[in-house]
Amino acid sequence: MSLEPVNEVALPKRDASxxxxxxxxxxxxxxxxEATTRIWAREGANLFLVGxxxxxxxxxxxxxxxxxxxYVDTAVADLDDVDGHPELLARAITSLGGLDVAYVAVGILGEQPTAEQDVNHALHILHTNLTVPVSLLTWLANFCVKQGRGTLAVLSSVAGDRGRKSNYxxxxxxxxxxxxxAGLxxxxxxxxxxxxxxxxGPVKTGMTVNMKGSEKFADPNKVAEQIVSAVEKRKDVLYTPSIWALxxxxxxxxxxxxxxxxxL
Ligand SMILES: NC(=O)c1ccc[n+]([C@@H]2O[C@H](COP(=O)([O-])OP(=O)(O)OC[C@H]3O[C@@H](n4cnc5c(N)ncnc54)[C@H](OP(=O)(O)O)[C@@H]3O)[C@@H](O)[C@H]2O)c1
Structure with missing residues (x-):
């Protein structure tokens, strides 16, 4: 008879090499x-967290x-402040003693009805979701090119594949x-x-908690497993859950x- 602790969730076996x-x-x-870094943490990774x-x-x-x-180190920073990026990134890489993966998850949903009336809100969405990653990734890409290796894993969205009136x-x-x-x-x-x-596609997180039907959205842990696997396989593009490709x-x-x- 197995004596497994009752509260332990059975985790899929993975090759951590x-x-x-x-x-x-x-x-x-x-x-x-968070769901993704939990997998890497379980496998003994060194992490530098920015929020x-x-x-x-x-x-x-x-x-x-x-x-x-x-190993876990942290920095508290408002990433909208792009002028602070070079110092922040250099500090993170020094703390980690190098870099294998940069994982860019920063983003806001914003409010489409507000953005239709208030251009400042529209520009804020564009700044956080586009200008900020461009600033981070330009620095990180040049660092990785210099070291001749590394992975830049970035959360974009299926929403970018076609403009819809509900969230264009x-x-x-x-x-x-x-x-x-794609160009990078x-x-x-x-x-x-x-x-x-x-x-x-739509995932159950803080970003979508108030959206209609959010209880049916994808489980972040399942999405995280696919992301970890795509990083390992050095994929170019990942739709997750996979059905969203179709x-x-x-x-x-x-x-x-x-x-x-x-x-729509
Ligand atoms: N959930 C979905 O359905 C879905 C679908 C497609 C793509 N995505 C994308 O996936 C990424 C992660 O989203 P999520 O679903 O995990 O939602 P989330 O929990 O709301 O994550 C968004 C993250 O961005 C951070 N952030 C926003 N503005 C920031 C700023 N100025 N400085 C520093 N951090 C900032 C948030 O920090 P705070 O915790 O401090 O707010 C939070 O950590 C986003 O890029 C999102 O667009 C999500």
């Missing part, structure tokens, strides 16, 4: 990022330590990000640096004259 050793997480309090809420960053760091992370400002920020990542990959893949564009293929194929009349 491909686990990245040094991971920088930008937007570490994100629901998707803007000191208390939440400290609590995520403490949790990851108890889950097995070999957020969607356009992610479309810009996906295009930036085309520039630096040949230098030994992997650029992974992650396109989740859904977006269909959505992209709808002719514009039909699409403009749909309530």
């Amino acid at each position: 491909h686990t990245p050793r040094r991971v920088l997480v930008l937007g570490a309090t994100s629901g998707i990022a 803007r809420n000191a208390q939440r960053v400290a609590s995520v760091a403490a949790d990851l330590k108890t889950r097995g992370a070999a 400002v957020y969607g356009s920020s992610k479309a810009g990000l996906s295009a930036f990542l 990959r085309n520039r630096i893949d040949r230098e030994g640096v992997t650029v992974l564009t992650i396109k989740p 859904i977006m293929l269909v959505i992209r194929a709808i002719p514009e004259r039909v699409f403009k009349g749909l309530n």
